[in-house]
Amino acid sequence: DIQMTQSPSSLSASVGDRVTITCRASQGISNYLAWYQQKPGKVPKLLIYAASTLQSGVPSRFSGSGSGTDFTLTISSLQPEDVATYYCQKYNSAPGTFGPGTKVDIK
Amino acid sequence: QLQLQESGPGLVKPSETLSLTCTVSGGSISSSSYYWGWIRQPPGKGLEWIGSIYYSGSTYYNPSLKSRVTISVDTSKNQFSLKLSSVTAADTAVYYCARLLRAAGPVDYWGQGTLVTVSS
Numbered sequence: 001d002i003q004m005t006q007s008p009s010s011l012s013a014s015v016g017d018r019v020t021i022t023c024r025a026s027q028g029i030s031n032y033l034a035w036y037q038q039k040p041g042k043v044p045k046l047l048i049y050a051a052s053t054l055q056s057g058v059p060s061r062f063s064g065s066g067s068g069t070d071f072t073l074t075i076s077s078l079q080p081e082d083v084a085t086y087y088c089q090k091y092n093s094a095p096g097t098f099g100p101g102t103k104v105d106i107k
Numbered sequence: 108q109l110q111l112q113e114s115g116p117g118l119v120k121p122s123e124t125l126s127l128t129c130t131v132s133g134g135s136i137s138s139s140s141y142y143w144g145w146i147r148q149p150p151g152k153g154l155e156w157i158g159s160i161y162y163s164g165s166t167y168y169n170p171s172l173k174s175r176v177t178i179s180v181d182t183s184k185n186q187f188s189l190k191l192s193s194v195t196a197a198d199t200a201v202y203y204c205a206r207l208l209r210a211a212g213p214v215d216y217w218g219q220g221t222l223v224t225v226s227s
Contacts, residue, residue: 034214036214037152040118043218043219044203044214044217045155046213046214049212087154089154091210091213093211094210095167095169095170095211096156096207096222098153098213099153100153101154103219104154
């Protein structure tokens with residue numbers, strides 16, 4: 001099975017900072033990559049799919065890029081409401097493996 | 108607005124079978140555009156994809172759980188179900204039912220989740 005890794009595992013940044021999270025697949029998955037945001041005690045929320053397509057209603061400060069094995073999620077200007085754990089997920093074929101998550105908080 | 112709601116016992120004994128049902132409202136489970144699946148999250152840990160099903164009955168399972176998992180669909184009730192056999196404490200988790208855009212993802216709608224504890 002394809003393994004998914006994320007870095008860093010956690011980060012602390014100031015409001016307004018640009019934040020970048022990396023997700024890597026152990027084999028190529030084309031652009032079959034999604035990003036989710038999970039706030040504490042809440043249900044995960046789809047942010048981005050097809051590596052770079054913003055889900056309806058998601059703020060434009062979120063963006064995604066990459067293809068093949070290396071992907072990034074960028075928050076252009078971190079807001080207090082962005083405190084959450086972010087997960088990537090590959091979905092080119094079953095199983096739809098998730099990355100281990102990156103916890104983001106405010107410095 | 109599509110809604111998914113998990114139901115089932117919150118406590119299961121070790122070695123027994125965990126059974127959950129997801130009821131879909133606000134949309135048809137027979138839509139050809141979507142798959143329906145289960146994802147779990149142990150307390151304080153990350154997300155694990157369990158498996159998914161198409162309305163026709165085609166199933167896709169995580170190899171790590173495949174020997175113990177069965178997902179089924181009842182289109183007449185607009186429901187789908189999860190059975191996980193021979194459970195241990197490691198199966199304690201919040202179980203989410205979900206709508207998927209493809210067999211493996213992404214997930215665009217989630218249920219609220221239900222905590223299932225495996226304990227005697």
